[in-house]
Structure formats: C-alpha cells, structure tokens
Amino acid sequence: MKVPFLDLKLQYENIKDGIDRAITGVINNSAFIGGEYVKKFEEDFSKYIGISNCISCGNGTDALIIALKTMGIGKGDEVLIPAMSFIATAEAVTAAGAKVVFVDVDEKHNLIDPGKIEEKITSNTKAIIPVHIYGRPAAMDWILEIAKKYHLKVLEDAAQAHGARYKGKMTGTTGDVACFSFYPGKNLGAYGDGGAIVTSNEVLARKMKMYANHGRITKYDHEFEGINSRLDGLQAAILSVKLKYLDDWNKNRNRIAHEYMDKLQHVKGIDIPDKDVDAFSVFHLFVIRTEHRNALLEHLKSKGISTGIHYPIALPFLKAYQHLDHKETDFPVAAKNQHRVLSLPIFPEITENQIDYVVHAIRDFKS
Numbered sequence: 168m169k170v171p172f173l174d175l176k177l178q179y180e181n182i183k184d185g186i187d188r189a190i191t192g193v194i195n196n197s198a199f200i201g202g203e204y205v206k207k208f209e210e211d212f213s214k215y216i217g218i219s220n221c222i223s224c225g226n227g228t229d230a231l232i233i234a235l236k237t238m239g240i241g242k243g244d245e246v247l248i249p250a251m252s253f254i255a256t257a258e259a260v261t262a263a264g265a266k267v268v269f270v271d272v273d274e275k276h277n278l279i280d281p282g283k284i285e286e287k288i289t290s291n292t293k294a295i296i297p298v299h300i301y302g303r304p305a306a307m308d309w310i311l312e313i314a315k316k317y318h319l320k321v322l323e324d325a326a327q328a329h330g331a332r333y334k335g336k337m338t339g340t341t342g343d344v345a346c347f348s349f350y351p352g353k354n355l356g357a358y359g360d361g362g363a364i365v366t367s368n369e370v371l372a373r374k375m376k377m378y379a380n381h382g383r384i385t386k387y388d389h390e391f392e393g394i395n396s397r398l399d400g401l402q403a404a405i406l407s408v409k410l411k412y413l414d415d416w417n418k419n420r421n422r423i424a425h426e427y428m429d430k431l432q433h434v435k436g437i438d439i440p441d442k443d444v445d446a447f448s449v450f451h452l453f454v455i456r457t458e459h460r461n462a463l464l465e466h467l468k469s470k471g472i473s474t475g476i477h478y479p480i481a482l483p484f485l486k487a488y489q490h491l492d493h494k495e496t497d498f499p500v501a502a503k504n505q506h507r508v509l510s511l512p513i514f515p516e517i518t519e520n521q522i523d524y525v526v527h528a529i530r531d532f533k534s
C-alpha cells in the first residue's frame with residue numbers, strides 16, 4: 168500500500184466543480200490583480216476568523232514582514248520567536264531590520280515555552296511571535312500576560328493553524344495581529360502562494376493594506392513607499408471555495424490525529440503529542456518523537472509510507488544563524504527534538520485502511 172504524506176490531487180477531485188467554476192469566473196472577468204474575488208476572500212476570511220480586518224498579501228512570509236514593518240518594529244529592536252519553526256518566522260524579523268531572539272520550546276509540542284520567555288526580555292524587546300506550530304495553539308493567555316507586563320506586541324504566526332481554537336477563542340484573534348500562509352500544503356492552501364494578516368486595529372489595517380500595495384489605496388496616491396505583495400484573483404477565488412470546507416477538513420484532521428494517538432499510545436519508544444486540553448488543534452502536521460527517527464523513517468519508506476521532518480535543524484543551529492553563535496545547551500529541548508521529530512501522513516482524505524497500515528508499520532518496527 169502507498170500512503171502519501173498528503174494528497175492535493177484527491178482534494179481537488181472532491182471539489183473540482185467549484186474550483187473550476189471559480190477559476191473560469193476570474194478569467195472571464197479579467198480579475199487577476201485586486202478586484203472582486205480578492206475583496207470577497209478578504210471578507211470571507213475575516214468573517215471566518217471573526218475579526219474586522221483581513222489584509223491579503225503574496226505569501227505568509229510577507230504577511231509577517233508587513234505586520235512587523237507597519238507596527239514600527241525594526242532597527243535596534245528585538246523580537247522573540249520559538250527555536251523550532253519554519254525559517255520564515257525568523258527571516259521576517261531580520262527582513263524588518265530587527266534582531267531575532269530565540270526562545271526554547273516545550274518537549275512535547277515544540278511550542279514556545281512561556282516559562283522561558285521572560286529571561287530573554289531586554290529593554291530592546293518589542294514583540295513576541297508565538298508560532299502555533301503543527302496546528303496546535305500556543306499558550307496564548309500566558310504569553311499575553313507576559314506581553315502586557317513588558318508592553319510587547321504579539322504577532323501570532325498562524326501559518327499552520329487556520330481554524331484552531333484556544334479556550335474557545337479562534338486562533339488569530341487574541342494577539343495584536345495574526346499572520347496566515349496559504350501555501351498549497353497548508354490546511355487552507357491556494358494553488359500557488361498566498362498569505363494574509365488579520366487584526367482588529369483599523370489604523371494598522373489600513374497601513375498594512377497600503378504597505379502591501381506600493382503605499383497606496385487608489386491608483387496613484389502613494390502616501391509612502393511600500394512593496395508589491397498581493398494575493399492574486401485566481402488564488403483568492405480558489406481560497407473562497409476551499410474556505411467552505413475548512414471546518415470539515417480540520418475536524419477530520421483532529422479525528423485522525425486522535426486515532427493515531429489512541430493507536431500509538433502504548434507503542435514502546437514512540438512519544439506522541441498530548442490530546443487537546445482547552446484547545447482544538449487542527450493538526451497541520453502529526454508529529455511523533457522517537458530516538459530512532461531516521462531508522463523509522465527508512466522503515467516506513469520501505470513500506471510505501473511518506474513522512475516528513477519538521478524540522479531537522481532547529482532555527483538557532485541553522486547555518487543562516489551561525490553568526491549568533493548559539494550552542495545546543497542554549498536550547499536543550501529544540502536541540503534534542505530536532506533529532507527525534509517525525510511527521511506522519513495526515514490529510515483529511517486519508518482512509519482508515521491507510522491509518523491502520525501506518526500504525527501497523529510503526530508497531531512492526533524493530534529498532
């Protein structure tokens with residue numbers, strides 16, 4: 168049996184009529200940049216998240232850069248981010264002109280460890296970017312409490328967590344701003360690049376919208392210099408179609424993850440994430456931890472099962488951050504987890520047979 172890591176072709180086949188109609192509509196209306204489909208998606212997404220403003224842009228990395236820049240974070244400022252994330256979280260801080268300061272993560276979920284945030288705060292610290300990694304919400308109430316105490320901005324990196332909830336609240340509604348990616352493989356993915364920022368701050372929203380579009384609102388009234396980072400009409404139309412399915416897809420991901428947890432909980436040498444407490448995780452990824460990660464990966468590969476590693480090198484130890492001179496002992500949990508994490512196949516369309524096949528293959532593994 169073959170078990171892919173995810174199957175976007177199958178997803179497309181299930182929603183083909185709506186997608187094809189949306190694409191034809193955009194082309195027939197020549198609504199390629201800006202226009203009604205982009206406006207509609209921004210309305211749809213802000214309604215879905217339950218927040219007053221959605222500013223679409225070219226990708227999730229840009230969303231973070233636009234947010235930081237328009238919030239006035241730049242030269243001389245320090246921004247705290249978790250040691251385990253995709254590099255975009257760190258890149259955005261540098262691109263804005265600020266300094267990246269890594270905070271170690273928790274053992275089970277690779278979320279920023281709130282207990283280790285305060286020791287990293289200096290007089291230059293301006294913001295925290297919690298990453299809701301793998302689709303699990305970070306401990307927002309604790310993080311917000313620290314942010315309030317030290318007057319820090321909170322930017323949620325929700326690139327992997329569309330629709331996740333924490334203590335009943337939608338991810339992206341509790342920080343000052345939240346950034347989303349619509350990279351094809353994300354829980355809500357376009358057929359190309361795409362991103363968005365959500366915020367309830369009207370003044371900031373206007374500035375972000377302008378910054379992402381050459382510092383203008385109408386055609387040639389550039390109030391300041393911005394950049395060109397826009398969601399295009401085709402992606403917007405596709406995303407509006409897909410958004411209608413997001414809750415069902417997320418429910419499926421959550422159910423599949425809990426099935427994996429039930430079936431793997433007593434397997435020796437395999438550590439699984441916790442079940443949701445006070446949260447609804449949307450399991451962009453289902454990540455187990457094991458001492459024999461590489462051998463298990465090869466074993467699963469030999470059985471036709473595709474897996475991933477998120478991430479094989481924690482951010483502080485990447486060559487890109489060599490100049491910061493970090494040691495493994497600075498981030499002991501991230502240093503350990505980078506060798507142990509393994510992402511199992513999870514996508515809404517995965518079948519019971521495929522899940523069982525993966526579970527059995529893991530149980531059969533002899534290290």
Ligand SMILES: *Cc1c(COP(=O)(O)O)cnc(C)c1O
Nearest residue numbers: 226227228253255256326348350
């Ligand atoms: C995907 C991702 C991003 C960047 O999004 P792009 O759309 O690929 O630029 C940022 N942060 C995290 C945690 C991501 O997973």
